[in-house]
Amino acid sequence: MDEASGVSAKAQSAPAAKPERGKAVKLVDRVFDQLQERIRSGNYPPDSRLPGEHELASMLGVSRPIVRDALARLRDQGIVYARQGAGTFVSAHGSPTTQLSYSPVKTIADIQRCYEFRLTIEPAAAYFAAKRRDEAAIQKIAAALADLREATSHQLHRTDADFMFHRAVTEAANNHYYTASIDALKAHIAVGMHLHGLSLLGPRQGLEEVYEEHNKIYRAIAEGHADEARALMKAHLEGSQGRLFEGRALDLSF
Secondary structure, eight states, X not given: OHHHHHHHHHHXXXXXXXXXXXXXXXXXXXXXXXXXXXXXXXXXXXXXXXXXXXXXXXXXXXXXXXXXXXXXXXXXXXXXXXXXXXXXXXXXXXXXXXXXOOOOXXXXXXHHHHHHHHHHHHHHHHHHHHHHOXXXXXXXXXXXXXXXXXXXXXTOOXXXXXXXXHHHHHHHTTOHHHHXXXXXXXXXXXXXXXXXXXXXXXXXXXXXXXXXXXXXXXHHXXXXXXXXXXXXHHHHHHHHHHHHHTXXXXXXXX
């Protein structure tokens, strides 16, 4: 009887251990993939310090041992490295660099082409950002928005903060193709943003209006309204293009 009970107990306990182990392995895989994707997309650039184990565990909704195992795997693959007493950092060679490149802006027509291209990717990025964003992504967009608010309050336009807002939106979409594209266009976008910023200066409340456009995009993404975020981003880019070209688009026909 006791022997039978022992066999029965073993039979009941043996299968129970496997799902727990399998679940843990899947969680480690998920955390490893998420951290690797954030590094690849530029959320954690080369030589930047990753959040601590406790913060990562809270952000990703897992235990610290799971985070520890995922970080160990990242270290084994040379994607991150540890500094004694300082934390875990992204390896310069472990974070892929942008491979895309475009010819420099040479004419007004190139600025228009840049806007046309942005209109094909950034509204879609805003849509997916609203669907996939996490707290870290939202905070990054909010930080860029705060910089825009500060500049606007002093009647200034900060091209760097404007760019970082748009880049943070692509990061929130969790699709590194969007981020790689906007990184490759950084110098091109800066030309258009600078000229657009100059067009906003003056007695009219242009800067305030543009800030509010960014703010509405942020709120739509933060609240998960994907269709609205896409429409607002499209309207914002079309408005910027219209203000810069004063509603007179160039004819780019051959």
